[in-house]
Amino acid sequence: xxxxxxxxxxxxxxxxxxxxxxxxxxxxxxxxxxxxxxxxxxxxxxxxxxxxxxxxxxxxxxxxxxxxxxxxxxxxxxxxxxxxxxxxxxxxxxxxxxxxxxxxxxxxxxxxxxxxxxxxxxxxxxxxxxxxxxxxxxxxxxxxxxxxxxxxxxxxxxxxxxxxxxxxxxxxxxxxxxxxxxxxxxxxxxxxxxxxxxxxxxxxxxxxxxxxxxxxxxxxxxxxxxxxxxxxxxxxxxxxxxxxxxxxxxxxxxxxxxxxxxxxxxxxxxxxxxxxxxxxxxxxxxx
Numbered sequence: 001x002x003x004x005x006x007x008x009x010x011x012x013x014x015x016x017x018x019x020x021x022x023x024x025x026x027x028x029x030x031x032x033x034x035x036x037x038x039x040x041x042x043x044x045x046x047x048x049x050x051x052x053x054x055x056x057x058x059x060x061x062x063x064x065x066x067x068x069x070x071x072x073x074x075x076x077x078x079x080x081x082x083x084x085x086x087x088x089x090x091x092x093x094x095x096x097x098x099x100x101x102x103x104x105x106x107x108x109x110x111x112x113x114x115x116x117x118x119x120x121x122x123x124x125x126x127x128x129x130x131x132x133x134x135x136x137x138x139x140x141x142x143x144x145x146x147x148x149x150x151x152x153x154x155x156x157x158x159x160x161x162x163x164x165x166x167x168x169x170x171x172x173x174x175x176x177x178x179x180x181x182x183x184x185x186x187x188x189x190x191x192x193x194x195x196x197x198x199x200x201x202x203x204x205x206x207x208x209x210x211x212x213x214x215x216x217x218x219x220x221x222x223x224x225x226x227x228x229x230x231x232x233x234x235x236x237x238x239x240x241x242x243x244x245x246x247x248x249x250x251x252x253x254x255x256x257x258x259x260x261x262x263x264x265x266x267x268x269x270x271x272x273x274x275x276x277x278x279x280x281x282x283x284x285x286x287x
Contacts, residue, residue: 037275192218
């Protein structure tokens, strides 16, 4: 994190208030996309407006855009670089990261942890959800979502970042192998639950599978018949892997998700759902 404390809504540290906060995000960032998906699905697009970044600026950090969408001074944040916004926040240490949630009453970044933002939007912001919004963290599935979230962080999300960005070849190769084994596991669990044939079940070991509370929850989605926050966490990394990330894996291009039929079906089903891929993400991913 770039700030010493990433504040939370769930413990009454930050007040839930429509229009008070502004999200700085990039459609090219999988960590941003998880927050953007939740924001759309829950009907919070007006309550939490967005300032977009489409890449790095002259200072090497996330550049902001003017009112026309071109690189320039963001008319609300009054800054041309995200670094300028972070510099208003006590204790900030470079580099600035996205997503960043800015409290417009102070102009300071109050949260830069995408996992916390996803959970808090789904729970603490419930009073402002649209009518009929999905319950992304249902209480009767909380053990399962917690188990999946921890396992996905350790076996998919963090290792994918290492596999695509680490300069240490051995470390990158180990991380890539971790992700591919995790895809084997998820494909097998989804296949069992939906009566498909798993492509890699024979390769699994006891050490590879997630906790039992995660395994027993799998139906069409990771924690039942409807998508949850755990599906969002997996979806954006699979999305990053499929649309460009796998070409940066050590040894050349890793296989398409079509190699894992049940995982691919899960991904395509979510991709086709309303709200799961916004126009900014489509543009950034070349879709």
